[in-house]
Amino acid sequence: MSIPSNIEIARTAKMKRITAVAETLGISEEAVIPYGHTKAKLDLEKLDLKARPDGKLILVTAITPTPAGEGKTTTTIGLNDALNRIGKRSLATLREPSLGPCFGIKGGAAGGGHAQVVPMEDINLHFTGDFHAITSANNLLAALIDNHINWGNALGLDTRRITWRRCLDMNDRALRSIVSSLGGPANGYPREDGFDITVASEVMAILCLASDLKDLERRLAQIVIGKNREGRFVTAGDLNAAGAMAVLLKDAMLPNLVQSLENNPVLIHGGPFANIAHGCNSLIATRTALKLADYVVTEAGFGADLGAEKFFNIKCRKAGLKPDVAVLVATVRALKFHGGMERADLSKVNIEALSKGAANLQRHIGNLRKFGVPVVVAINHFAGDSDGEIAKLIEIAESFGCVAHVCKGWAEGGKGAVSLAEAVVAECDKAAADFKPLYPDHLPLIEKVRVVAREIYGAADIAADVSVRQAFSDLELAGFGRLPVCMAKTQYSFSTDAKLRGAPEGHVVKLREVRLSAGAEFVVVIAGDIMTMPGLPRVPAANGIGLNKDGQIEGLF
């Protein structure tokens, strides 16, 4: 018996018209801007949601990722389907996947098995064009920078210190580092430059944190694109670029409505990187969802040390969001990996490795509670999991003061996550959450980093060269001291060493570099090798992707 692929399951979906999906949320056809019959953007002006009360906000996060896979998105969708199944008006909000990686090795990012969002091919490729709009806005700014230099450089830009890079939604290592403007005077002044993948563009982070078009334009104007010859920051506003960029992003600012395989509504909007950005869907989508539904299930990238920390310290802080509960996704296999088992052995029952690896779970539970948010553990079920291991994991979670429920969203859809949904509702009903960010705005930047390293990563301390310390001081002097920090480090460990599994402690987090995202309004602190433009593998997925004789897409996942 062969297990059907995600795309095969997705293709059997009986999708409702998107207007009918919208109707389940009380949205009239007038407020639905269709993109085909099964995708839409929501016309926020016509919705007029301001007066409505907010629903409960549920963050789905995970233990430290492993090669075994955790299934955070699958759990998010399964939980949302389950909440709807038990009669709650629930809405999931997710990040949009990036097109480029689909042609490399990555599978889609629209869930899996029977917990998927559809139409999955569209969602994973061009969708409603949001990322293309971001690419255009990013590259318009880049073109305006070089054009300004070409025509006399009145702002005195130092071409060695331009930090704004071009972008494409494509895995293309050849573009990481280039020299541009070659070929003579007609083509401008040669300089070193490079491309990031679109999800790594600051424009993406800005779109996801802006509260409305006005705030978008304000943030775009704040973007620091480099320095002038006096060493002062030059902004997109100095280049009169923000208005035109906002025009390009006007439609992209509206959240996208799609549906799960069980026809429950899902908002998918924005997809910032989870290392050099904050890694969760747009604020607009989250706010819209809170007005439209009684329960909103959202998701943050990577493990809770990165994704949840940023969700809380960056997004919730700035937007005044108050999460009600965190769902921490764990798997038996991943915890056994954290307990020291090798990947090839993970199918073997091993209670000891599971118990040992649970230290990772424990650390994340403790971390989430530091934000005043109660935790429910979701055990994402894999086919080979033994009953004994599952029982043990539930027992372990209980010993940490958490309820744990098995989630079979992949195999069963919402039906497989009903007990999890009931536990989440029960936790929300307790109203025990008392959200607060981990550090105050006024703390010096380096101290903010120290708090995250100690409290979240379990580090003994941080270490930073003079140049990094100087960069923090410079930013504080320039008025950016009140911004939150956005940590960029490996997602595979609490430490900066991807090989340290479980819950390492006593390590030192070495800070390598500091980057200002003045429009996104955070300071990126880099503690590891951060790749902002992926490459393609030796045999790229693209080689096997094509249209079959019925015009259907084959080989995408």
Next chain:
Amino acid sequence: MSIPSNIEIARTAKMKRITAVAETLGISEEAVIPYGHTKAKLDLEKLDLKARPDGKLILVTAITPTPAGEGKTTTTIGLNDALNRIGKRSLATLREPSLGPCFGIKGGAAGGGHAQVVPMEDINLHFTGDFHAITSANNLLAALIDNHINWGNALGLDTRRITWRRCLDMNDRALRSIVSSLGGPANGYPREDGFDITVASEVMAILCLASDLKDLERRLAQIVIGKNREGRFVTAGDLNAAGAMAVLLKDAMLPNLVQSLENNPVLIHGGPFANIAHGCNSLIATRTALKLADYVVTEAGFGADLGAEKFFNIKCRKAGLKPDVAVLVATVRALKFHGGMERADLSKVNIEALSKGAANLQRHIGNLRKFGVPVVVAINHFAGDSDGEIAKLIEIAESFGCVAHVCKGWAEGGKGAVSLAEAVVAECDKAAADFKPLYPDHLPLIEKVRVVAREIYGAADIAADVSVRQAFSDLELAGFGRLPVCMAKTQYSFSTDAKLRGAPEGHVVKLREVRLSAGAEFVVVIAGDIMTMPGLPRVPAANGIGLNKDGQIEGLF
């Protein structure tokens, strides 16, 4: 009294729902794939048009362009509105405008005044995402090329002879010439590279000439991306790229439906450059329109020496289209410019200059007749035109055996083009057309160029260095000898000297370079400076573009 801008007029439009516009063509809602409420793609499978007869095909082309402006698109839209006004089922098909130039100096490309297509902001910016899809497909192929080289270069690609360039829909001179893959082994092998604007990508030309998805994939596989170390052509098919590229272009292959200010349906689809490509809307749109309407008004880029010649010799030849009539757009001002007046003086009445400049009109009329297509002259009316000049121009056209009618589409919409529409219908009713391409497939490539130069440009001959002659021979040896040629020369003169107005003759057309577009299935012959990546001006339009307080776009045109 201030004259309202195009965007102001467009904003007052009372747009119909796109489903209602489709209904006027007998298209059911099921076959309409909406993109918002006023744009749609047509679901060709659901339309099932095969059995229907074809309507009449009307090509709108123009005299040699001048700085005075001719108004070809305005005439096309006005004529289509007029045909509908006199009770004909008529459908216009146009090219999609490019996003990048909107931020430079160029106005929009959706007509003007009261002869516009709406929603003009959308059409001029992201529209339905077709160009973004083309950008993605183009750049996926580029990434696959460098990835192939990075992982061992099994095909033995000669990195000095890769001709496939990356693209962006942005005016960005800094990207014309770059060195890529810098920064060490992780980023591949450094080589010279560059970006074209998306409309100059061969993928655009392919999309516009492909008859269906299968033909699209076949053509994509044929793309020659460069040579291997033995000097043999390497194709996109050799890199297994065509399937994934076709997947990215799947939706982009469907024609887009919008409406004129008078709510008449217009198909806008594809937009290849008119120099290194063939410069007219997609074959799919034209064929669909011919099935949906009794009259199809379409348009070709630049003057008739380039646009109409390519429309006939490339598009009609390959697709078996049989144009019924050509509408040749002329203006009093432009002909006076051709007659030797300077731009600043064009408002002055000058019958002599008009008569002299009419040599340009005469040449184009004669050229069009060489294809067996009857000609109707459209005099696009400008505010300052004197009645005497108009009368003279009608008289001149008559002396060339053509009826000429004033078209006031800009000022009056369809009402201003009724007599033109009636003349076009009368010409179609005569069924006098007997279309044939200018040269047979079997003629050697260089002889095809000679025929175009002599018969269309009025040249004495062509001239070509050994290298160019060798390039032609190489292509014939490689099996590409039966392709049509696609001439790339200045649009401002019949000669290769942009300053030679009127109807120069006896000149020699010097061929500089030959490029193979194996997927588009034509051979580009370059006889001039061809810019495939525009730059931005000193004060780019972007500086003045933004959203007003109602969220409307300002400053776009």
